[in-house]
Amino acid sequence: MKRRKELTEEELKIIKKTINDDEAFEKFFRNCYLKNLRPATVEYYKNEFHGAKKFITKQLVECQQRDIEELILQSKKLMKVTTINTRLRALRSFYNYLHKNKLIETNPMKNIKLLRDRQKAIETLDNKEIERLIKTIRKQKSFVSFRDEVILLVFLDTGVRLSELVGIDVEDIRENKIIIRRTKNLFERTVYLSEITQEQLRRYIAIRGDVKTKRLFINHDNNELKPHSIQTQFTKYGKKANINKRVSPHTFRHTMAKRMIMAGVDAFTLMTILGHSDMTITKRYVNLWGPDIEQKHKQYGALKGLKL
Template sequence: MKRRKELSKEELRIIKKNISDEEAFEEFFKDCYLRNLRPATISYYKNEFHAAKKIMNKQLVECEQKNIENLILQSKQIMKVTTINTRLRALRAFFNFLDKRKLIDINPMKNVKLLRDRQKTIETLDNKEIEKLIKIIRKEKTFVSFRDEVIILVFLDTGVRLSELVGISVGDVRENKIVIRKTKNLFERTVYLSGTTQEQLSRYIKIRGELEVTNKLFISQDNRELNPHSIQTRLTKYGKLAKISKRVSPHTFRHTMAKRMIVSGVDVFSLMHLLGHTDITVTKRYVNLWGQDLEQKHKLHGALKGLKI
């Protein structure tokens, strides 16, 4: 039988040197390091790749669209939509990189979209809940409780993330402002303090004193750097003691700050900078969520109010 001039897809597959997962990961993570991605982001990619590979039980570089779709169907039985989308974002980044470098023939994520998810109500704390929280903390009268009070005030005043707060050094505090250096997107920004927070923070710094072991602003009782998990644990404890049904967490304080700023009339671009968002979409979502508050504010202070026309 006479051979065809062109090789078939199967024959091309046989002679093509296929890249292994290990080789693909090496190239991908080398690129991550060159782009100076955060260690947390790199760990996130590694964890998601390992989990996806375990579920699919095959080399990721050999995946086809149907394998990704089966992964989604299996995951829906045991995971929340947000968790599945988190994994899909990691896989998308991986396969897009391989596709761009021409290390794979077909990008299995090309036609796979993130799952639609209902927009959940974002919880925030009201005045009474914040006051109850501070009142409960002040009953303890210890270094740790005073430190925690100041931490909460900084969270509420600035909307900083937990990772950003633990990264603050004493030298980053400049009277009524704090320079946030260890940010999620690697862009430094300045956040501002109200008079109350500035006064309490100044008192805390005096009590903290100068230490040789660390220059971090917030420290443990043993004068060591503060563990982020311990902050969350203590906030949860205070929330239960204050009998607050909502989740008391750094992110709840961040949302509370955003809401209060919006209701006070801060424009979306200023809030975007204060929160350290790189995409205005997230900031605009806050505005949409609390539109009723803005509607009420407009009724009270609208430009035409008081005009006899």
């Protein structure tokens, strides 16, 4: 039988050099380490790839756009939109890397957009709730409760992330400021403390004393404090204080941002204090909590001051 001039798709696949998932993951994560991505980011990618493979029967490197679309449709039956979008972001990074380095011919994520989701209200604590929380913490009169009071003050004063707070060393405290080294975007920044936080922090350091760990915040065994412990503690305090909102480090961060905006701080300054890498989230905060637009128009309208 006479051979065809052109090879079939199956024959082309035999000739073409292919890569399997294990090889692709090895190259992708090597690149992550070379870029010095945070361990938490690498772990996030690993978890999302593992989760995606539960929905896709073929190799991830063999996926086409329709496979990703099917993954989305199946995921919608079981997962929240925000969870699906988190997975899609991880897959986008993975396929962008493979396509850029010519390890796959087509990028299955090229035309895939994140799912639209309703913007939920961002919860913050008001003055009375903060005061109730402080009173609840102070009732215990223990090292742990005093430590947690100081942690709360630092959160509300600076807006630092939980991961940043647990990474603070004693030597990072400089009178009225803290040097934040363990940041999300790897850029160190300085945050500032009010007088009351400075005073309580000095008292805490005196009570803390000299221990083996250099971390500022420690547990009752004098070891460094873990993020999960802080989260658990404040959830308990919130329930005891009868606060019907999520009481967490992220809530404190939002509360600090809102209070700063209501006090008149500009978006660029807030972005710098919070350590945002771009203005997107900061602008959302300003839009949510900024001064009333009608009042701004009355104050700064283009015709104000003209004698017409």
